[in-house]
Amino acid sequence: MSLPIEVKDLSFQYEEGAAKILRHLDLSVAKGEIVGIVGLSGIGKSTLCFCLSGIIPHVYGGIMEGEVLLNGQSSRELSLPTIATTLGLVFQNPDHQLFAFNVEDELAFGPENLCVPRAEIARRIEEVLAIVGMQDYRHANPQQLSGGQRQLIAVAAVLCLQPEILIFDEAMSQIDAEGRAKLKAVMLRLKDQGKTMVMIDHDLDNLQIADRVLVLKEGRLFPYTGSLS
């Protein structure tokens, strides 16, 4: 059986002549595993997320070598919407991912695209709003929420899709301690359901729930041994 995520000899640079952000990087994530990734600012964590989710090479130019396999299929051969049916990405910046007029529409957008029946969409919205503790904001305008609240909605929007693979790019950076604890509990529950997760974070406390923690440095991943550099 193929692994949910398998990265083979991945190298990437945004432009010819620019620095190689990722160099011969390998990564395998098993089903039901939570992998944490840490690294210094600007080291390429978000870039790695873009590679894992197919945004690189589909959206950004740049030079990508090596391969990212999702359930055994190369990300080059899958379109972004197809990838999105099995993989959900929570972006680092919530401003770049919310576009609807109200929270309810925002959450419904994903499952609507997956042709989920109406009643089921309504049920999922209620469920994820309860998970992130934002029930009172169902009809609020996402643009008028605080940064942390928007981040919670961005997470909820991805949870609503019920993807098999979840990638969190510093999804907890603006969320308060209570929200983080809740979210971690949700992740553990999703893990029990067999979901695969990659979470990127600055804060090692958030990575307690990870099965293993890797450090990104010099364009590659190393097991975490207590220091970032």
Add this chain to the structure above:
Amino acid sequence: MTWQLTTLDPRTKLIIVLCLSSLAVFCQNIYLLLLVLLLTLIVVKLTGGELGQLFSKFKKFIKVFLAVIVIQSIFTNEGQVLLQVMQIKLLTDVGLLRGLQTVLRFLIVIAAAVVMTTANSRDIIQGLIQWKVPYELAFMVTIAIRFLPLLQEEATDTLTALQLRGVNLKKIPILKRLRTYSYLLMPLLTSVLIKARDLSVAMEMRAFRAYPQRTSLRELHFARIDYFVIVLSMLLFQLLLWAALVLS
């Protein structure tokens, strides 16, 4: 039945607006156009639009309207001259009439557009989708509605930043001012393009266009009042169209 029609289905409002604006195009007779304008204003009031705001909008167009009347007068070689400056006929009765026609048409269309602003834009999109407009197209409209105000905001921000640095645009000669605007255009355009890219990525990462179909949490249903209003609009539309034909 109450006369508060604020909760009309957006599709009903769309039909009313289509009727009114087609009438604006077809009617030639000034009195008929006035009647259509009156009807439009009534509809605006009943659907919960702001008449006050509308009138202040009208006021902004007064100069344009005067210009239209003068231009029509200058370029039509018929009718009696009402006002002449040197060799130029600034106002003729035919010109005045044609100018008034154009102005009334403008007013009707502007007022009719206000009716649509009383509907929630998400509902308008849903209405279009239920009318079998491809959803990609409908979403393009949503995104445009969503992001135009943001764009405007960004433009004002850049201008303010410029003014804070002591550049007084009003005092710069026009050519130089145009060049300053062109400097603003590039960063604005870049930020718009980046925003558009990020947005399309975010949408695709949530499976937008994964399948040729999609479901919808929201569903619009016509109420009895909608059917009533639609039938009434259609009848009035035909009556007025007939009147327009007879009077032309």
